[in-house]
Amino acid sequence: MSYQPLTSREYFTLGRYAYDELRRAIISLRLEPGQWVSESELTTLLGMSRTPVREAIRALHREELVEVLPQRGIKIALISMKKIEEVRVVREVLESEALREAIAALQHTPALWEETAENVIQCLEAQRRAARQGDLEGFLAADEAFHREIAGPSRNDTLNAVVRQMRAHLNRTRMLSMRELHNMDALIDEHDALFHAVGERDAARGLDILTHHVRRLQEDLPRVKERYPHYFGP
Amino acid sequence: MSYQPLTSREYFTLGRYAYDELRRAIISLRLEPGQWVSESELTTLLGMSRTPVREAIRALHREELVEVLPQRGIKIALISMKKIEEVRVVREVLESEALREAIAALQHTPALWEETAENVIQCLEAQRRAARQGDLEGFLAADEAFHREIAGPSRNDTLNAVVRQMRAHLNRTRMLSMRELHNMDALIDEHDALFHAVGERDAARGLDILTHHVRRLQEDLPRVKERYPHYFGP
DNA sequence: TTGTCAGGAGTAGAATACAAGTATACAATG
DNA sequence: CATTGTATACTTGTATTCTACTCCTGACAA
Structure with missing residues (x-):
């Protein structure tokens, strides 16, 4: 019998899913460099509420894959x-x-x-x-x-x-x-x-x-x- | 006349503030390795709502400075x-x-x-x-x-x-x-x-x-x- | 024609409300 | 006494609501 320490257990969360999904979309250019998107747009695209979408966007922002312009929108980063x-x-x-x-x-x-x-x-x-x-x-x-x-x-x-x-x-x-x-x-x-x-x-x-x-x-x-x-x- | 491209303008957000503050607290060991904290605790500590606190926690999680155990709490990462x-x-x-x-x-x-x-x-x-x-x-x-x-x-x-x-x-x-x-x-x-x-x-x-x-x-x-x-x- | 100003639509930031999983104290049961 | 079921309080995940800002448009005046 083998135990997996609880601390390392990976949970599925919508936030994680949204991140993976959007990241793939950006890398594959399905979301095009320079394209503007909005949180609400991604909300309907991914079928979830703004909270997990925002979480994903912030993570992608830290990787410089998107730009966030407060009160204006989100732009897929240009190359x-x-x-x-x-x-x-x-x-x-x-x-x-x-x-x-x-x-x-x-x-x-x-x-x-x-x-x-x-x-x-x-x-x-x-x-x-x-x-x-x-x-x-x-x-x-x-x-x-x-x-x-x-x-x-x-x-x-x-x-x-x-x-x-x-x-x-x-x-x-x-x-x-x-x-x-x-x-x-x-x-x-x-x-x-x-x-x-x-x-x-x-x-x-x-x-x-x-x-x-x-x-x-x-x-x-x-x-x-x-x-x-x-x-x-x- | 010189224009500052809007895209590079840095906005102050509570989320950013919370991230900086908590990161400093962790590095300075004011938040001790192994210590358990909760979002609501940090909420009162930082004087803001859960949303920006969560944003900061997720960023720190990505840097492996905190562990997030869903439905259980947040642990400052051990060294x-x-x-x-x-x-x-x-x-x-x-x-x-x-x-x-x-x-x-x-x-x-x-x-x-x-x-x-x-x-x-x-x-x-x-x-x-x-x-x-x-x-x-x-x-x-x-x-x-x-x-x-x-x-x-x-x-x-x-x-x-x-x-x-x-x-x-x-x-x-x-x-x-x-x-x-x-x-x-x-x-x-x-x-x-x-x-x-x-x-x-x-x-x-x-x-x-x-x-x-x-x-x-x-x-x-x-x-x-x-x-x-x-x-x-x- | 040009400039400006008010207002509405749309955006993300932040706060709050709700849902669902987890730990814990404690009573019921053998 | 040990064990198990259960109520409860607390946690984070997610949804929704509220706020304040930006941009655009169109009326209107110079």
């Missing part, structure tokens, strides 16, 4: 080149550390790899499936899961949470990039390469792949920005 | 050794990057240093004053300001925001460490050394000081934990 660059730096630095830690953990406890590898392979499979079907949103979800699994063995939940938050901003541009350049297959190849680098405990190669993985996205940006200028801010 | 270690890693990695960026910015635009230096000197002065008066809370506030100013020239607001959030957890142990070991003067000396290293654009020495600055705190931890075991969790 900001400054923010993107800042986020890239933070992600690159932290994800490198996570990768180093993960590989160190794997060298110390090789058994960790069994479970991780299996999950990662499933993520890659899910991505290939999504790519075949042109399901961009599903692809990003699997991408998210992939990076979470790869970094998982580091066991640094704080670091991983920050990286996850940073990735939200990059993923909006990733979305546009995929939509415009149809480069999902290349992304999967990079993931695959990263997977094998970690499998061989080759931190240096892993870091190299990871860095290029993010920088390549940066290189696509000008083209994407030219195609969707109204999505971009300063 | 967790796991969290401290995770936060130390994130802070060390990011603050190193910030320092590198700041020094690069200073080398590129030396004029930045004028303003920064002046502010930093004021922070150091404020810290010395607080240390003389034994004002631990004031000392920490000045400490916070010091690090913000030193990292300021990097202009990476995202990174600095994450570091600020990480520091909250370390500052609670810093508080206990100062209370127990009366080591404020040593901290000021380290700040002074860091200031001069940055002034001389010596990134390597700056990083070294910074790393030891944080690690020294880690070394004090066992003694502090022995003295205040009830403040500590897993």
Whole structure:
């Protein structure tokens, strides 16, 4: 018989649901950068009252995914080149550390790899499936899961949470990039390469792949920005 | 005529006030780790209704400074050794990057240093004053300001925001460490050394000081934990 | 034509009301 | 005496109401 400490029990709340739902909508661009929404609008959209909607909005505001203009409304944040660059730096630095830690953990406890590898392979499979079907949103979800699994063995939940938050901003541009350049297959190849680098405990190669993985996205940006200028801010 | 974009105007809201106030109370240990509070209690304490209090609590929950147990109450988070270690890693990695960026910015635009230096000197002065008066809370506030100013020239607001959030957890142990070991003067000396290293654009020495600055705190931890075991969790 | 001013519609902030889960004291029961 | 059912007070989650602010529009005067 195993006990789960009560303090860590996760409850389902409408507020949490609204947050997840809206966050997905923003990242997938179903809510478009620059679009104005109102609490009452989201209220009817999500089928709940203002209180949990507000809670979600405040959380998204803290992540700079929405702007709140008191007494005026809520604007889905424009994609900001400054923010993107800042986020890239933070992600690159932290994800490198996570990768180093993960590989160190794997060298110390090789058994960790069994479970991780299996999950990662499933993520890659899910991505290939999504790519075949042109399901961009599903692809990003699997991408998210992939990076979470790869970094998982580091066991640094704080670091991983920050990286996850940073990735939200990059993923909006990733979305546009995929939509415009149809480069999902290349992304999967990079993931695959990263997977094998970690499998061989080759931190240096892993870091190299990871860095290029993010920088390549940066290189696509000008083209994407030219195609969707109204999505971009300063 | 110059326009201030409306979007960046900062409004005063009770929610924001409650967040700042409670965060300070937690970091200064006026709200003790492990202490139970209720929304209605905070309502009377802060002189406002539940709505803004809840807003603040949710934000603090996201920073893992409080635990929310639905239908049971709110617990000020215990100091967790796991969290401290995770936060130390994130802070060390990011603050190193910030320092590198700041020094690069200073080398590129030396004029930045004028303003920064002046502010930093004021922070150091404020810290010395607080240390003389034994004002631990004031000392920490000045400490916070010091690090913000030193990292300021990097202009990476995202990174600095994450570091600020990480520091909250370390500052609670810093508080206990100062209370127990009366080591404020040593901290000021380290700040002074860091200031001069940055002034001389010596990134390597700056990083070294910074790393030891944080690690020294880690070394004090066992003694502090022995003295205040009830403040500590897993 | 242009400027301005009043008022209404719509917004988010804040307060309050209601719902539902949890702890606790205590009586009933074996 | 130990255990269990239950009433009750208290908690947070959610809904609703009230408030004050912003923006727009249209009448009206210069």
